[in-house]
Amino acid sequence: MRSSLTSKRWQEVERLRAERNIVANKMKGKLEPSIRQALVEEGKSLKEGLVALEEDLVQLTDKLQQEAQCIPNSMHPDVPIGGEESSVVRKTIGSPKEFNFEVKDHLRLGKELDLFDFDAAAEVSGSKFYYLKNEAVLLEMALINWAIADVSKRGFTPLITPEIVRSSVVEKCGFQPRGQNTQVYSIEDSDQCLIGTAEIPVGGIHMDSILPESSLPLKYVAYSHCFRTEAGAAGTATRGLYRVHQFSKVEMFVFCRPEDSNMYHEELISIEEDLFSSLGLHFKVLDMASGDLGAPAYRKFDVEAWMPGLGRYGEISSASNCTDYQSRRLGIRYRPSVMDLSTTKAKKGKGSSSAPMQFVHTLNATACAVPRMIVCLLENFQQEDGSVIIPEPLRPYMGGLQLISPKHM
Template sequence: MGLHTLRLATVPMTLSTFSSRLSLKPFSNTLVALGLFSHHVQPRKHFLVRAFSTSAAVQDIPATQASDSSAGKPQWKAAIDFKWIRDNKEAVEVNIKNRNSNANLEAVLELYENMVNLQKEVEGLREERNNVAKKMKGKLEPSERERLVEEGKNLKESLVTLEEDLVKLRDELQHVAQSIPNMTHPDVPVGGEDSSAIRKEVGSPREFTFPIKDHLQLGKDLDLIDFDSASEVSGSKFFYLKNEAVLLEMALLNWTLSEVMKKGFTPLTTPEIVRSSIVEKCGFQPRGDNTQVYSIEGTDQCLIGTAEIPVGGIHMDSILLETALPLKYIAFSHCFRTEAGAAGAATKGLYRVHQFSKAEMFIICRPEESESFHDELIQIEEDLFTSLGLHFKTLDMATADLGAPAYRKFDIEAWMPGLGKFGEISSASNCTDYQSRRLGIRYRPSEPLQTGPKKGKTSLPATKFVHTLNATACAIPRMMVCLLENYQQEDGSVVIPEPLRPFMGGIELIKPKLR
């Protein structure tokens, strides 16, 4: 099924179901979580609860138009520069082709031309209507006044019709144009993933003198990870962390936060459910056959796949002072991804899962600073992974692997001995003004007040769109893959890298458990 949803059920409750403590009660084939409800609640009251089946108890709530991406009227409007697109048609066309985008540039240009022409027609009718109104202010013969009244009435009716057509045309233009991807940095390699260029390589693969294990076997032998129980409870691609693995996750997060905060980043935790419009504004598709987003059925909400989404929304529809920039955040969240279409050896174990913890960096800055901040984000990532002793390479990702928001993206792939190849552990993207034009994030330059044409009149400098950047500081599951596989010892133990030991309560070694 293409659309991944979390069902919500409205289940009738009676007084007998209430308890002063958390309890689990079956209702038909639906597992319902109840608890902490007052005994004074009237019987037969309906409560909204989570349901984990498609039983008859679940009432399908029709999705509203606001949550239907196929609706003609867009939920939101991006500040797209259509004139720039028209004037740079060839460059935009090449960019769409290089990125393997399905955006329909010809349709956008045709709709824009129609909109411009219709706008001129509307303005012409408005001018005629105003002229008629001016004529009626003078002294007129009754017959002339009657003629002008009739003319004004006809103009008004025509104008109403054209204005309605103009609104529909603008909505259609916006809907079609939102699929156009960001432009691309001129130095980005053209082609698919295989065309990506190595920017930097650090370290070398560790040479083992004993047969190595992958992280699944290590996790089982050291009693660190339980996939079997999680698959029974939640389904495939879920897991329990146990024992030292829990401490290792906390250590990775706390160490990462402490290191990144030294660079002037503000720590955040974020909501993990957001409106689908925010997901779309950040450049992700919440619906479709291959969506990576879990949508909550019957609502306009989704589970986040990255903290980039809620952090991007913090300053939505706002005008920032230039003196407040840059804004630098390091956000912790749980992330949820459907992993639709994923297959192969690289999807086993912790490498590709539906739920995981991640620390994400996010920067809002002036346009002229975004490339230097992109370099800063990459340097932070490389410093973190070097400190952990990983062998990795930084890749300048090719055009077809960028995704719609990214102007340029660098991925870091680390060596995973159990996998026998490099695996992606982070990415850093400069999205320029792609997201800010959709989220409505601007700043006002710190310039002197401008004197207008009228004497003594001053005006504020015009606002500009900010640039946004994001980068992975630490994606827990894949980092665990790297650490377990690269730091395994012949006796089956795993060494904890030195930077993490203070955050592990001094634990230096994960040893096999005595049975």
């Protein structure tokens, strides 16, 4: 009903614009004063009517957008149906490390190695904030630089994104900034939010654009801080660095042709597997069930790594194919070349100007969510003497440091 009403308003706006142009054309050249005055009055009346209709159209479009955001993306036919427990393991890489001593969790390790301070952060900022200290600072910087360097070598353009975006962009990416249990921090008395992932500003970088087909795929690897309310999160499973309000993350993002998105989804999860394997982590890759997809995702693969101190697997990454769910809302299109089937070459005069435009597909995947990676590294590479070994790929980014050792007073 509202869609039909919006269409009618749009037609009325277009009709008035056409009439206004006719009046403007009639006023060109010499005219009798009385005729010119009549046209001026008519033009004024059309303008006033057009302003009212355009305001009405904007309001209707906004309401239609809000209703459309309640409708999730369609699903890949292979997505398992059900809640999170119905997710299917696609692959298991490595095996859990064996320890011949009492295993410590990252909270105890962090305290003994003087790596972070939750108590001071709670006083300064509130619960679920933290200070990183000493080698943990170097470790965060190393993880960020290692992830960006590795992914950049694979053809991804590095970005550092804005961390405040318009609420409308958050909504168009499929997130709910104003919902009751929202994970989004909104800025009071403004139309802006803090980002929960670089997916949002990277998704918006080509908003309202028509991309040349020759530029696709566009691949980005973006660094940002992320902010999440973590509404409803509580319990021992969320202690320490596992679930926090602010963290650093390196995110991959792809804009591509619709027929290529499944291929790039596999590429993204393959990159994640390479990254985490190179650090020596044990993890499993899950094809997430329908109840855990979220509104934008057509299909989502999660990576859950073994965290021996916590005694469980924990999510460290995901890779989602959002098809055209985000691009339709963000207005990101491309115009395919028209191909001559007999020669498989673009026809002369029938290039980008004549082919119908299509919406691109968007995909996102986490290269490195820093706090959870720190949890994995501390717990998996702890030694009996209380030290922690730095995985070899990170050492060049830590000035050659190989070991985090206890501080003896």
